[in-house]
Amino acid sequence: MTQTGNAPLKITDPTKHVLTKHVLTKSALIPAAAVALLVGMLATSLPAAAQSSVAEGQKLAFDRSKGNCLTCHDIKGGNLPGSIGPALTDIKRKYPDRNELVAILVDATKRNPLTVMPPFGRNRILNDKEINAIVDFLQTL
Amino acid sequence: MRPAIRFASIGLALAALAYAAAPSATAADAVDPVADAKAFKKYFTDKFPKVKLEDFVNGPYSMDEGLHQQWQEKEQFPPYEFSLELGKEMFSKPFKNGKSYGDCFPNKGIGIRQNYPYFDEKEGKVITLELALNRCREANGEPPFSYVKDEMAALTAYMAFTSRGKPFDIKIPNDPRALAAYENGKEYFYTRRGQLNFSCATCHVQSPGERIRAEVLAPALGILNAMPIYRSEWSGMGTTSRRFTSCNSQIRGVPFSPQDDEYRNVEYYLSFVSNGLPISGPGARP
Numbered sequence: 001m002t003q004t005g006n007a008p009l010k011i012t013d014p015t016k017h018v019l020t021k022h023v024l025t026k027s028a029l030i031p032a033a034a035v036a037l038l039v040g041m042l043a044t045s046l047p048a049a050a051q052s053s054v055a056e057g058q059k060l061a062f063d064r065s066k067g068n069c070l071t072c073h074d075i076k077g078g079n080l081p082g083s084i085g086p087a088l089t090d091i092k093r094k095y096p097d098r099n100e101l102v103a104i105l106v107d108a109t110k111r112n113p114l115t116v117m118p119p120f121g122r123n124r125i126l127n128d129k130e131i132n133a134i135v136d137f138l139q140t141l
Numbered sequence: 142m143r144p145a146i147r148f149a150s151i152g153l154a155l156a157a158l159a160y161a162a163a164p165s166a167t168a169a170d171a172v173d174p175v176a177d178a179k180a181f182k183k184y185f186t187d188k189f190p191k192v193k194l195e196d197f198v199n200g201p202y203s204m205d206e207g208l209h210q211q212w213q214e215k216e217q218f219p220p221y222e223f224s225l226e227l228g229k230e231m232f233s234k235p236f237k238n239g240k241s242y243g244d245c246f247p248n249k250g251i252g253i254r255q256n257y258p259y260f261d262e263k264e265g266k267v268i269t270l271e272l273a274l275n276r277c278r279e280a281n282g283e284p285p286f287s288y289v290k291d292e293m294a295a296l297t298a299y300m301a302f303t304s305r306g307k308p309f310d311i312k313i314p315n316d317p318r319a320l321a322a323y324e325n326g327k328e329y330f331y332t333r334r335g336q337l338n339f340s341c342a343t344c345h346v347q348s349p350g351e352r353i354r355a356e357v358l359a360p361a362l363g364i365l366n367a368m369p370i371y372r373s374e375w376s377g378m379g380t381t382s383r384r385f386t387s388c389n390s391q392i393r394g395v396p397f398s399p400q401d402d403e404y405r406n407v408e409y410y411l412s413f414v415s416n417g418l419p420i421s422g423p424g425a426r427p
Contacts, residue, residue, distance in 0.1 A: 118337040
């Protein structure tokens with residue numbers, strides 16, 4: 001068979017979603033909360049580490065072999081965006097809690113079983129560190 | 142639209158497609174291709190009320206007026222012309238044994254594209270036009286062609302051209318194996334796979350008309366009517382086999398070999414649900 005990720009998820013059988021494992025969720029949330037605290041405290045003057053994380057996150061989000069988020073989302077600073085997903089703007093206001101963003105990246109099918117958005121964490125397209133960097137970047141949008 | 146509302150409406154529409162035949166029946170007796178095809182057409186015509194049914198065969202060009210304009214300009218000097226001419230020439234040239242392609246097909250191979258793929262009850266399998274062409278060659282002592290481009294594209298381009306305007310007329314004989322092939326093709330089409338968790342339907346049912354980077358996604362209705370196609374991106378022609386295998390690699394899945402059972406069944410499913418829409422091949426795409 002062709003799958004490289006989890007067992008195939010059929011949209012004809014919604015019950016299957018319940019059975020899939022969301023392996024990365026827990027481990028991703030703990031460091032995420034810590035980073036959130038940091039960013040919150042130092043929001044006015046980002047420390048050098050956080051800034052480089054934002055730059056790294058943007059790179060990962062635009063990289064075709066990594067996030068490739070531009071395939072589907074219009075994102076400030078990116079070329080040739082697709083239109084399958086909503087433009088990623090005003091993210092900080094829409095998602096004040098960064099854990100929500102982490103969760104969307106880890107496995108968007110948890111929010112919406114039929115979503116087109118790939119489960120980046122669950123299918124190990126991105127690791128925890130990469131997801132956190134992208135979330136840092138998303139929070140600047 | 143607010144995301145929550147969007148989820149709900151996509152969900153309902155897809156559920157309607159998937160369960161169209163009989164919502165409460167068990168899997169075994171839920172196979173009703175005629176009801177499927179009806180629900181399938183309704184899904185697309187509801188989603189794109191301005192697109193005429195026969196225009197869906199123009200793929201991405203049917204989805205966007207600017208693109209449609211581009212297409213009409215392209216058709217003045219069709220980029221598939223060279224392939225069509227090659228196909229015509231090959232079709233009339235005899236094999237070494239004196240026979241020719243026409244001898245392998247009903248009506249000498251002219252105006253029959255709309256009947257492929259068909260279910261062969263002797264073999265118990267789906268036979269596509271590409272497969273039939275290579276079998277014809279082998280039966281006449283000639284080596285088979287690559288399934289994805291060049292000669293195979295030229296032959297199918299010519300056969301499609303002689304069938305232009307004829308509505309797809311795919312039959313499912315009263316044979317449980319034919320129904321199973323149809324059902325397997327359908328299941329393949331809707332099953333998510335690969336690292337990116339995409340199914341064919343993710344792109345061609347859920348997102349037609351949307352841009353994936355710079356490409357506009359074709360609707361699944363009528364998606365095979367224009368095959369084979371010239372694509373600027375390929376700077377050349379590609380067959381149905383080429384399109385299936387390249388869509389599969391795009392999603393970081395491992396593609397099957399051209400003409401494996403799975404692809405033949407998908408082609409059977411997609412062609413059947415496009416019954417009634419005219420053959421328009423060969424086509425040109427951005």
